[in-house]
Amino acid sequence: MNVKNSSETLRNRAVGMIIGGMVQKDVAKTLEKPLRTIQRWWARNRRGQDLGHKVGAGRPKTITREVKIVISKSLGKICQSTRKIAIKLKRKGYGISKSTVHRYLKETIGATAYKRPKIPKLTEKQRENRLNFCIERENWNLDEWKRVLWSDESPYELFHPSSAQNDRVWSTDSSKVPPREVIKKPAKSDGLGHYELSWPLRITFRSS
Structure with missing residues (x-):
């Protein structure tokens, strides 16, 4: 579990337990958190950094509202493979791969690529x-x-x-x-x- 999924109170508690003399491995076991997460919190505390959530941290989402609209409009239309949809989006200035389009169609929308009946x-x-x-x-x-x-x-x-x-x-x-x-x-x-x-x-x- 990453830092974003933990409250600031829990992070401060983990740091307090380490300051109180508990080893990081036992802190991780007590709080049911990965050891790597506890180590990251402690490192941030030693550097004097705030333990709160970082605003705007992480990679920006590639599936924007405009991208969702373009992909959704392809539903039910012929000759709309994930490759062609990705090419269309790239021409509009969105760096979307066909794998991203495929995941959004399958996992988010719940769509399936059907063969056309004859x-x-x-x-x-x-x-x-x-x-x-x-x-x-x-x-x-x-x-x-x-x-x-x-x-x-x-x-x-x-x-x-x-x-x-x-x-x-x-x-x-x-x-x-x-x-x-x-x-x-x-x-x-x-x-x-x-x-x-x-x-x-x-x-x-x-x-x-």
């Missing part, structure tokens, strides 16, 4: 087609579904997916994390620079 990237027409498909076949029985042959294609990938490891969102609630739209069946190429978008699903009906 959802299909669909047009309004595709959404409408999917809904109509389900509505039209809502009451189909097993025999009717047996007449459907499900098939698929293997198109070339055009839209390279982003790194899920780096694409994280800091938030205190996973439900507030914005999803990431992904194309289930990306555009395919014919090798000549022409592209066409393949349907997410193709079905073929067989006659009974």
Whole structure:
């Protein structure tokens, strides 16, 4: 325990016990303080220094009110890694490391770096087609579904997916994390620079 966590009365008592003839080790044991703390108090007394709290002692805090606001505003936003937040703060004149940002987000705010959930990237027409498909076949029985042959294609990938490891969102609630739209069946190429978008699903009906 350091000097700041002890009252001035306790420090004066420790010094008085030493002046009274008690060794510093026994003083530390009696007051349940580290020996190093008792030695520091005694040294200050011998130098004639006040045993009260030093005003402004210690390293200034790097997490100021302005820094807290900047970090808090990053919650729920995409592409806001601790490294990018630290760079943003340094450009504003605050010497904050990404480790400091990470500790504040984790330990003070209680936030977690979530991976963004994936959802299909669909047009309004595709959404409408999917809904109509389900509505039209809502009451189909097993025999009717047996007449459907499900098939698929293997198109070339055009839209390279982003790194899920780096694409994280800091938030205190996973439900507030914005999803990431992904194309289930990306555009395919014919090798000549022409592209066409393949349907997410193709079905073929067989006659009974």
